[in-house]
Amino acid sequence: MAEKEEVKLLGIWASPFSRRIEMALKLKGIPYDYVEESLENKSPLLLALNPIHKKVPVLVHNGKPILESHVVLEYIDETWKHNPILPQDPFDRSKIRFFAKLVDEQIMNVGFTSMAKAEQKEREVLAEQTRELISYLEKELVGKDFFGGKSVGFLDLVAGSMIPFCMERGWEGMGLEVIKDDKFPEYKRWVKNLEKVEIVKDCIPPREKHIEHMNYMVKRIRSS
Amino acid sequence: MAESRSEEVKLLGMWVSPFSRRIEIALTLKGVPYEFSEQDITNKSSLLLQLNPVHKMIPVLVHNGKPISESLVILEYIDDTWPNNPILPQDPYDRAMARFWAKFVDQQIYVAAMKMVGKIGEERDAAVEATRDLLKLLEKELVGKDFLGGTSLGFVDIVATLVAFWLMRTDEIIGVKIVPVEMFPEIHRWVKNLLQNDVVKNCIPPEDEHLKYIKARMDSLKIKSV
DSSP, X not given: XXXXXXXXXXXXXXXXXXXXXXXXXXHTTOOOEEEEOOSSSOOHHHHHHOTTTOOSOEEEETTEEEESXXXXXXXXXXXXXXXXXXXXXXXXXXXXXXXXXXXXXXXXXXXXXXXXXXXXXXXXXXXXXXXXXXXXXXXXXXXOSBTTBSSOOHHHHHHHHHIIIIIHHHHHHHTOOOSOTTTXXXXXXXXXXXHTXXXXXXXXXXXXXXXXXXXXXXXHHXXX | OOOOSOOOEEEEEOTTOHHHHHHHHHHHHTTOOOEEEEOOTTSOOHHHHHHOTTTOOSOEEEETTEEEESHHHHHHHHHHHOOSSOSSOSSHHHHHHHHHHHHIIIIIIXXXXXXXXXXXXXXXXXXXXXXXXXXXXXXXXXXXXXXXXXXXXXXXXXXXXXXXXXXGGOHHHHTSOXXXXXXXXXXXXXXXXXXXXXXXXXXXXXXXXXXXXXXXXXXXXXXXXX
């Protein structure tokens, strides 16, 4: 497919949702134009392309906007068929989609709420709930290098961008240890594997800056 | 490309659940025979707990012994497995739009609608207003179309039956006409189109029984209907 493609991504450096799209585009070797958006000051372009949610990421392909990170990932996989992100088998696909929802709907909610609580006791209760949810992912990793098997796939991009390279940084900044080494050996092994993958390494927010950013966001939420 | 191998398809669901009914619509549209197992979520069966240990919720589709949970995931599985009478469009961009709107129904409209329940006075009015604001977006999508899927029923229509046959059946318990025809003529026209489809008509809870159930449930939860 050597036709001229125009791919643009509106994102935010600290957003796991936009980072996972960058990983997917890099995995497929798709050249794209990146536009950094500001949380506080949304560009007229973003507001025009995503009037409903006014959120990143927005992928624009040949002028047409696609929204919602899971929808964008599926679109990328269906449009550029080499280096597939999703497995071929329908049942395997359903498991990946199921766990991706678990990450972004339950794990994310409980995890971020655990950071937002002012009381240490409340934080610990939510941290425990988060651990329970992550234990389902732990089970999925047994005997595998990645959720995608031998190489990274959809769930690695979703869970990777969200948990080790976003939520854990938030917890670290607060001095909270949620995912303990002895309880989550498969998860820890998986993170080490991820850290060795070029496209993941290139697409995660810089550590120190990110921890600082998460601290700032937590303070903002707690004071609101 | 309908496979004629022996298939064992079972659906754990509930007659009043929009999430369970949408799976029945999809299976019926594709002519997939299935065994339905009515579940009681107030007294969860060991089968349900075994097949969906993470969420312990219906619907769960079991195909040749393998369980699939989460209604949108199940719908995609059904379309992937039985490609006849496709539910999702073929074109990647159109598929992206369908997935976006389906998420919008389940994560925005449904969540806003739930906030209307059990509220009275100003709080109730604000919740109704918020729900209507979201419904206006669905209204816009229907202009010039018979269905959200275009000329025929598709993925978003199946998911949005939640609006047509659940949200639009809660007027009595909320105490206000949530989706008045003057404000939402396209939605009303779309509901009529849905009801002309035999599969939809036969796969939704019968209105009288459904309304009785909703009222009884609200009464039992001691929620005021204004």
